[in-house]
Amino acid sequence: MTPNPSSRAAEPNADQQRAARREVFQYAVRRFGVYLFTLWAAITVAFFIFRLVPGDPMNILLGNLTRAEGRQRDAAEQEVIIARYRQIFGVDDPLPLQYLNYLRKAFLGGLDLGPSFVEYPAPTRDLVFRRMPWTIGIFTTSVLLAWFIGTGLGALIGWLQRSQLSKLAVVISTLLQITPVYLVALGLIIYVGYTWRILPAGGPYARHLQPEWTWEFISSLLTHAILPMLSNIIVIGAGFTLGMRALMISVLGEDYLTFARAKGLSPFTVLKDYAFRNALIPQVTALAIIVGATLNGTFIIEVLFQLPGLGTLFVQAMGLRDFNTMQAVVLFSIFAVLTLTLIVDLALPLLDPRIRRLA
């Protein structure tokens, strides 16, 4: 971890550069291999969990249908319906065959995950693609904003660790960090949205508007997005602030920082080039760790704010016991979490000046 600022002057020779480049390349290839394997394995586990849970989805489906129509069907009619559903799901085949069919359709058949029941006969794939931008939009924007705000604030209060103000900031961040994201969301909906009526707190945009490229629509979209994002930003941002503060403080205790100060460098240079830089790398790793939990939180936020994202889709699908759609959302989540983690891991060497200088 300890960098050696004086070695910057010494240019590494060509051989060293090549070796380092090869090392980075090998790391990337190995990491990608692990990614593909984990992706396959996670999809497999999810598939079998879906099939092995007790209870027959067909009976639940039939029960739902009966309730929806408000009349009891006779036995023959029930048989026909069940047979039809079983055919759509392909659940009559033995499990290994179902699994192979599933993989074949999903990967070779252009992500064909079967028809949905939520909007029968629209394919599950189309539903997921239509809902995805909402989830990804809220998720990425709020995580990135939270990261930048948290990293900046954390660095600052770590640097000024002895001031009263930063002690207060630590207490506030701790309280915000332990608050569940949905409670923050509920608080924002109730107070900011309904009691004080400052910002809209339900739906993706104003009810009377149609999606189009007009200023009115876009501004409505943006104001509706503020509170859902804010819920995420407050909680995750507080976590990043505390994390960055701890990293800063441990970096500040290192000898090379004392040396940098003793050399007479300005406090700002020491903060920017010595302390911040070195605390940043683990802080980026922290980004990869929160991805999964934050995606879960975003699903809940969507439901609370009535946004047409994947979380809401999942809840709708669950009401109808639409297993194809539920499975597609789970697959998407697995894919998203793994891919985002991969991106962070691959970006890490680029951030580390010791690797970047050579590569």
Next chain:
Amino acid sequence: MRNPSIIIGLIMLTLMVLVALAGPAFVSQTLFPGERPGMRGSYRPYQLDSVEHPIGTDGDGRDGLMVFVSSIWPSLQIGLIAGATSTGLGVVIGFLAGYARGRLDTLARILIDMVLVIPTLPLLLMLAAYIERWDLYKLSLILGIFGWSFVARVIRPQVQSLRERSYVDLAVLSGENPLEIIFLELLPPLLPYIGYVFSLSIVGSMLAEAGLQIIGLGAGGLPTLGFMIAKGFRESVIAIGLLGQMLLPAGALIYVFLALNLINTGLDEVFNPRLKTTIEGGD
């Protein structure tokens, strides 16, 4: 273990447990002698705060305070049972993976990483769809089963690093068998860390349970704090003016999380003394 964080956290938690256990009987006997404040239809619904009903009555005509105090214990129970389940499973798997070497370890690591990335919320919802009648134990066990991978993930490297210490080599040379090594040499120094993970697991389970309730997919009929919050939100009790019926359960959840967080910080410092000195910058 004279760590102030742990002591404050434990005191806070003990107070909450006392309220949870003694609260229902206390409230019904002192405030409502001879009545049944927790019964549906005992009172007129949605009464505002008064001396008689400190936080009003809920939509089912029950006393709000009574509902609140009787919701705490089920919430804590879910946290404890689920936390113990996931910590237990995770510690066993983490120890096996950390103690084994070579292929078995690689295999265990891949399995842990795999389960870790499977998003638990959708799967929990799936299971919720299948289970017709929820009870507290079923829910807790399921929450616990989904939490083990995190525990195993963090325990494994700790076991691995301990295994390489020279005192463990000494134990091996003096003829201790693997079980003795695990229970006598590896487990004791890891206990504060396991406590830390246990406390994190409790938070995770309570968080998940309340989250499920709030999006309307929780175990209906289980009187937990999450259920009270969700019910309050659906019945817009804040708009009616019954602030306490949402703020009290929300506050209680945050209070428990704060207490566990303090215990965590303390246990982390006990396990990792260097943390304290560096964080406090050599004060």
